[in-house]
Amino acid sequence: MKPQRIGRYLTTDEHGFLLPDVAIENMKSPWREAVDFVTGALLARGAKAVYLRGSVPRGLAIEGVSDLDFLYLEGPDAEQAEEELFAEFEERFPFVDGLELIRFEASTLSQVFPPQTRPYFQMLLKTQSLFLAGRDIAREIAPFKMDVNLCSHVYTIEKEFAQLSDWLAEADDEEDLRATRRWFFRRLVRAGAEICVPRTGRFTRDLYLCYEDFAQLYPEQGPAMERALEGAVSGLADPLAEGALVAMVGAERARLG
Structure with a gap:
């Protein structure tokens, strides 16, 4: 499948605060059943709050391409829940291209990673996530504006690239190898967009x-980023061949402060 031009930019209210582009009504069958299954399993094992972000709560999911990206406030049996979930989930919902469970603690909500000035997990919950169950702690978080606090991939992309050869070597099979390639390419494409935020004044996680x-802002590197975009969808290209692009994106992050 070739990359498709789908997606939207985050919008703002009259005060310039970002509005999350998610709604429970966007989750149609069979995605809703998969979401309900994971949510119930996490709650049963003590999760205190469950959120979903990505294409599914935005109504943009594509079978065989989109994954489920959960965030949840940990409970006493959270780690066990993850171990038990993955195998059963893959068998029951083969149309979903992976399940991501991001577990965070209450203390994590106040953790700031410079040069960001506000906590990263607060940004995820407030601007990109749909509340599903438990206590909606996002209600207690102050709104965000279009600034450096939205950016994250660009600060880690070079470190991840340095470890990428090891991660690729650890792949169990071809499917696992392609999944790792897609994961890195997605992060690279999004990192490329993050360095553009100060000049475009807009933000999206949608790959195209x-x-x-x-x-548009870096036409000379456009072909390389197009290869990354294609790799983010197919998982066929070798991300280790894009070292120059990674270095260029890393060097440009100075624009973010």
Whole structure:
């Protein structure tokens, strides 16, 4: 499957605060059943709050391409829940391209990673996540504006690239190898868009729009980012061949402060 131009940019209210582009009504069958299964399993094992972000709560999911990206406030049996969930989930919902469970603690909500000035997990919950169950702690978080606090991938992409060869070597099979390639390419495409935020004044995690923003501001590197976009969908290309692009994106992060 080739990359498709789908997606939207985050919008703001009259005060310039970002509005999350998610709604429970966007989750149609069979995605809703998969979401309900994971949510119930996490709650049963003590999760105190469960959220979902990504294409599914935005109504943009594609079978065989989209994954489920959960965030949850940990409970006493959270680690056991993850171990038990993955195998059963893959068998019951083969149309989902992976399950991501991001577990965070209450203390994590106040952790700041410079040069960001506000906590990273607060940003995820407030601007990108749909509350599903438990206590909606996002209600207690102050709103965000379009600034450096939205950016995250660009600060870690070079370190991840340095470890990538080891991660690829650890792949169990071809499917696992392609999944790792897709994961890194997605992060690279989004990192490329993040360095554009100060000049575009807009933000999205949607891959094609990320690529377009980058290619418009950095036309000489556009073909390389297009390869990354294609790799983010197919998982066929070798991300280790894109070291120059990674270095360029890393060097440009100075624009974010």
